[in-house]
Amino acid sequence: MKIRFSPLVAAVFAVASLSASAQTRLSVAATAVPHAEILEHVKPVLAKEGITLDIKVFTDYVQPNVQVAEKKIDVNYFQHKPYLDEFNKTKGTNLVAVAQVHVEPYGAYSRKVTKVADLPKGATIAIPNDPSNSGRALVLLAQNGLIKLKDPNNILATVKDIAENPKGFKIRELEAATLPRVLDQVDLALINTNYAIEAKLVPTRDALFIENSKSPYANLLVSRPDNKDADAVKKLAAALQSQDVKAFIATKYQGAVVPAF
Structure with a gap:
């Protein structure tokens, strides 16, 4: 038995198939507040650009780096540069900063x-x-x-x-x-x-x-050398450093978190 589709139905399936194939999944490890909240804010923006953001929330400062280094997760967003440098030194990893996003005055x-x-x-x-x-x-x-x-x-x-x-x-x-x-x-x-x-x-x-807002401890988007220039990573970095995110941080956190860009 043959099933025939009208040209219109066939076109709809084609567009749906193209849309699905055009989406790129990007996994990101983050601590819950404020990192995951900021990521949730940019998630719809990235979806419009073909990026499906998969946010994985952690409660510690070790596994987010371990899992990115082991290629189980693409990028992370939770740490400042002094912590990243110390982690790379002691754990033998070579994770790299892609963009600085915000400061959390200590x-x-x-x-x-x-x-x-x-x-x-x-x-x-x-x-x-x-x-x-x-x-x-x-x-x-x-x-x-x-x-x-x-x-x-x-x-x-x-x-x-x-x-x-x-x-x-x-x-x-x-x-x-x-x-x-x-x-x-x-x-x-x-x-x-x-x-x-x-x-x-x-x-x-x-x-x-x-601390005041001049703290040098900016929180970073971090990746591996092999994927730091990936299109999806660049788009996430751009979204996190947008004026929209700057306004979101200012409104939601009232000085407890301040933009670093």
Whole structure:
């Protein structure tokens, strides 16, 4: 039995087939806030350009890089350059930055004191335990007069680089994602803004002190050398650096996240 299609029906099938084949799938690893939210915002724009954006949300800072390096995911968007450089160095990867998108000014939070001067002697201060973010935390503590570092500009400083700690603060290094959950157990915690927002903290309101918008820690779109020049990756980079995204960031995050382009 032969089935005949009218020319109109055949044309519809042809257009549908062409449309399906024209779509390119691009997978991207991201942390939930604000990265995945920003990606969701550009998803419809990319769809119109033939890119199906597959957003995979992670809660840690390791697997997004591992899975891109292993070619399980195309690109990621969650990290700043000091973290990327340290990861490449320690893990033997060669991931590359494609575009810088935004800065999340880093803040210090407390549920025990309302101003820095009230921190008691021997207070416990929690900071992230990965090298780039722990160094960033120590530099911020030094900038706010809580400690002194041997080199106040060393973004990879460790607790061994503390030159002066006049109030005997106890520095605890913990996984970045856990810091909001230990706020009740410590006197002060320095928390990455993405985790602060997820914990319903408002950095511009709740932080005792916070980096300014000139922070060098711009969050990046990252890929492998073999796909950094792919058309889909370039289109995603362009979408993330658009005026539309700049307006979205300004409206949604009210200074807790600021554009870096």
